[in-house]
Amino acid sequence: CRSVTPSKILVSPGNRIHLNCLGILDVLYPQTTAPMEQLQYDDLTSFGDLILATACRNTKVFNPEVLKQQTHYSPTLRQFINMVVTTPPTTVYDVLPYLVDRYMDELANMTVYVDTMENELQKELHNGRLFRNVSKLGFVNERPEYESDPSWSETGDRYILKLFRDYLFHQSDEKGDPRVDWGHLICTV
Numbered sequence: 639c640r641s642v643t644p645s646k647i648l649v650s651p652g653n654r655i656h657l658n659c660l661g662i663l664d665v666l667y668p669q670t671t672a673p674m675e676q677l678q679y680d681d682l683t684s685f686g687d688l689i690l691a692t693a694c695r696n697t698k699v700f701n702p703e704v705l706k707q708q709t710h711y712s713p714t715l716r717q718f719i720n721m722v723v724t725t726p727p728t729t730v731y732d733v734l735p736y737l738v739d740r741y742m743d744e745l746a747n748m749t750v751y752v753d754t755m756e757n758e759l760q761k762e763l764h765n766g767r768l769f770r771n772v773s774k775l776g777f778v779n780e781r782p783e784y785e786s787d788p789s790w791s792e793t794g795d796r797y798i799l800k801l802f803r804d805y806l807f808h809q810s811d812e813k814g815d816p817r818v819d820w821g822h823l824i825c826t827v
Contacts, residue, residue, distance in 0.1 A: 640664070640677065642684035644697045655692070679728055686722030693719060714739070771827050779803050 640663040648656040664670075670677070691697045693711060718736040727733050779800050806826055809817040 640680065640684075642681055642688050644688060644691055647688075647692070675728065678730070679726060682722065682728075682730070682733065683726040686719065686726060690719050690723055768824065768827050775799060775803055775806075 641659050641661075642657065646658045646660075648658050650656060693715070714736060718733075721727070721736070722733070778796060806823055809819070809822070811817045
């Protein structure tokens with residue numbers, strides 16, 4: 639991708655870091671003469687420098703010895719940065735053993751997040767269905783412009799819909815007070 643630099647980092651809420659403009663040079667200049675292995679090696683080296691700069695919070699630091707003084711980073715992260723900066727891996731497969739544990743945690747977190755979002759979307763979809771059904775009921779019932787039309791009288795299907803609307807919205811308790819029961823409305827519709 640040839641563009642892994644600190645200027646291409648986007649920080650979003652929730653301590654998320656996104657790398658921006660990856661692959662843009664490959665799109666702009668697709669005819670490169672360097673072999674793919676060399677480009678991958680350069681990307682992994684740049685990635686190591688980027689992680690070291692991010693961990694040290696200083697873009698001028700390129701010495702992994704600085705991380706030995708940092709106690710709030712895990713030993714795995716320190717080993718990973720040390721490996722990537724001092725002896726850059728030749729392929730991404732050399733990097734994977736350091737990332738597998740974190741990757742599985744991230745995958746589990748993403749699965750929980752997706753399930754939560756899907757559940758919320760399902761609620762909104764259900765709310766939309768309820769609104770659509772109640773709206774259709776309102777469009778059909780008691781149309782004043784059709785009061786004198788015998789084909790639109792309160793007989794047949796329209797009368798059943800009127801009774802259903804009364805069953806939904808015009809219930810009262812034993813004292814005669816209006817009964818507002820959302821559970822009844824949602825379950826019935």
